[in-house]
Every structure is written in C-alpha cells, then in structure tokens.
C-alpha cells in the first residue's frame with residue numbers, strides 16, 4: 001500500500017477515534033455477560049461491583065469493560081466508574097418510531113460508555129457496523145467490533161472502531177482457548193488488521209478460561225481478551241476476575257520489557 005494512502009488512512013482513524021479513550025499499552029479485560037442467568041439482577045450487579053473494585057486496584061494497568069444486557073445498563077452503570085459499561089448491541093436507528101430497537105442515544109442516556117457490535121451471536125451487516133461506529137464516535141461512545149475470522153477483523157478495522165475482537169465461533173463457550181487451540185487466528189488477525197489500521201487494539205476471545213490462556217493471548221500480540229463463560233459461569237467470579245487480571249498485568253509487563 002502506498003505511503004500516501006497509509007498516511008491519509010491514519011489521519012482518518014485519528015479523526016474518528018479522538019472522541020474515545022486512549023487504550024494504547026493498557027491490556028483490556030472485557031467481560032461479555034451475554035444472557036447468562038447470572039447476568040441479571042443482583043448477581044449481575046455483584047459481578048460488576050467486583051470488577052469495579054479490581055478496576056480501581058488495577059487503575060492504569062488493566063482496563064475493565066463489562067458488556068451487560070440492555071436491561072442492566074442503568075443499574076450497573078450507576079454502581080461503576082472505572083469498569084466501563086458497554087451494551088452488547090446497538091441498532092443503526094435514531095430515536096423515533098422503531099419498536100424494540102436500541103438507538104445509541106438511548107444506550108448513552110442509560111449510562112453505557114460504549115457498545116459491543118457484531119458478536120457471533122448477534123451479527124449485523126458491515127454497512128450497519130459502519131453507520132453505528134460513525135454515529136457512536138460522534139456521540140462519544142466507544143465501539144468494540146467482533147469478527148469471526150482474521151479477514152473479517154481487518155474489514156471491521158478499516159471502519160476504525162475503538163477496538164476489535166476476534167472470536168472463532170466454534171470455540172465460543174467450549175472452554176478450549178483460542179490462544180492455545182488456534183493461535184494462528186490471533187497472529188493472522190494482528191497481521192491483517194495492522195495492514196489497514198495501525199492503532200486499533202485487538203482483543204482475542206473464545207474459550208479463554210484461565211489466566212494462562214489470557215497471558216498466552218498477550219504473548220501472541222493481542223491487546224487484551226474478551227471472555228464470557230469463564231466469569232459468568234464461575235463458582236467464584238471474583239477469584240476468576242482476579243486470576244485473569246493478574247495474568248494479563250504480568251504478561252503485559254513482561255512484553256513491555258522485551
């Protein structure tokens with residue numbers, strides 16, 4: 001790719017992402033609550049309070065994101081600050097006659113700081129991702145776009161979301177970690193995404209269960225992990241969050257010394 005094209009793409013990314021936080025260098029621990037029974041009511045809130053406590057302890061070391069069900073955004077965002085509350089999906093509509101849809105403005109009003117988009121369990125069209133990322137940036141909301149393959153991740157990265165996550169659907173919820181079973185998915189994603197977007201943080205997800213799984217993702221070059229069942233189905237979610245946070249912090253520190 002020509003240098004002129006690359007530098008104009010870079011200027012474009014900078015203009016699109018300046019409304020959002022600087023994630024550079026700080027590993028991300030993103031927890032997707034999905035619609036697990038523990039995601040709602042008191043249990044969902046308890047997990048968020050634990051994450052908030054850890055986010056305060058690990059301030060400047062780990063960035064915590066909680067992608068919670070739409071019904072829980074108000075409750076959880078009222079009790080968190082350092083752990084950022086995201087929605088799990090947004091629709092490409094403005095407030096108006098759209099029964100059952102989730103406009104970005106409504107998510108923001110409820111207290112969300114961003115939204116997950118295009119999860120394998122809730123896919124949307126590329127053109128809709130483009131619209132939502134653009135509008136979210138204007139509204140000061142972050143976007144974490146999920147992709148199922150390295151090429152899909154690169155396609156999403158060109159839209160300049162706040163972050164990208166690659167998650168092979170066949171490993172989601174299996175407890176078989178992408179970082180060990182399919183490390184090439186992470187390394188190819190990094191390689192392809194960096195060809196079109198030099199800065200966007202890249203998370204790895206699917207089957208990430210232990211601190212070691214998370215550390216391996218960092219070793220492979222990921223900027224963080226997106227996890228669900230390991231935390232939401234844990235007997236002790238607090239211990240699991242701590243295990244993941246400690247491992248991410250250690251792996252990131254080791255990496256920065258290399």
Ligand SMILES: O=C(CO)COP(=O)(O)O
Pocket residue numbers: 032119167171172173174175205206207208226227228229230
């Ligand atoms: O889909 C995921 C996160 O968005 C990954 O799910 P698991 O962590 O349960 O494999």
